[in-house]
Amino acid sequence: MKLLTATSETQGTWPGDFCHAIEGELVVLGWSCGCDDGGADGDCGCGRAFTGTNSLRATTTAMVRDLELTVPDVQLAVEAHLLAAGLGPDVLGAEVFADHLEESVHDVVQFAGFWPVGTVVGRRLDHVHLRFAPVT
Numbered sequence: 001m002k003l004l005t006a007t008s009e010t011q012g013t014w015p016g017d018f019c020h021a022i023e024g025e026l027v028v029l030g031w032s033c034g035c036d037d038g039g040a041d042g043d044c045g046c047g048r049a050f051t052g053t054n055s056l057r058a059t060t061t062a063m064v065r066d067l068e069l070t071v072p073d074v075q076l077a078v079e080a081h082l083l084a085a086g087l088g089p090d091v092l093g094a095e096v097f098a099d100h101l102e103e104s105v106h107d108v109v110q111f112a113g114f115w116p117v118g119t120v121v122g123r124r125l126d127h128v129h130l131r132f133a134p135v136t
Contacts, residue, residue: 002112006052007063010120010131021052021059026077028053028104029123047125053081064112064119078104
């Protein structure tokens with residue numbers, strides 16, 4: 001299944017690029033804090049970053065990779081990520097947690113489905129955009 005994963009490819013081609021995530025780990029579109037309410041170029045960078053599900057670290061670039069995972073596998077990984085980040089149902093409430101989990105899984109599958117494997121994408125708040133398309 002095609003999924004979004006952390007990558008350092010194309011880093012430095014956009015102002016404010018950073019990659020602290022682990023190359024190849026599954027990423028999600030995390031929440032944006034108040035710093036980015038006015039746009040994705042806020043002080044902390046959360047509005048332009050993906051978050052690594054294992055490392056809990058951010059990157060401004062993600063690559064579409066074909067991984068041998070199923071939707072339930074992705075759901076389990078994202079759920080573990082949210083719990084490790086301190087965003088479990090005990091903190092968010094059961095309904096908000098369930099909604100955020102469902103939305104996060106949907107987004108990582110949906111956005112990866114738009115492009116071929118090897119494509120590098122970036123994020124601007126709720127939008128994922130093309131940064132590099134592989135030659136096919």
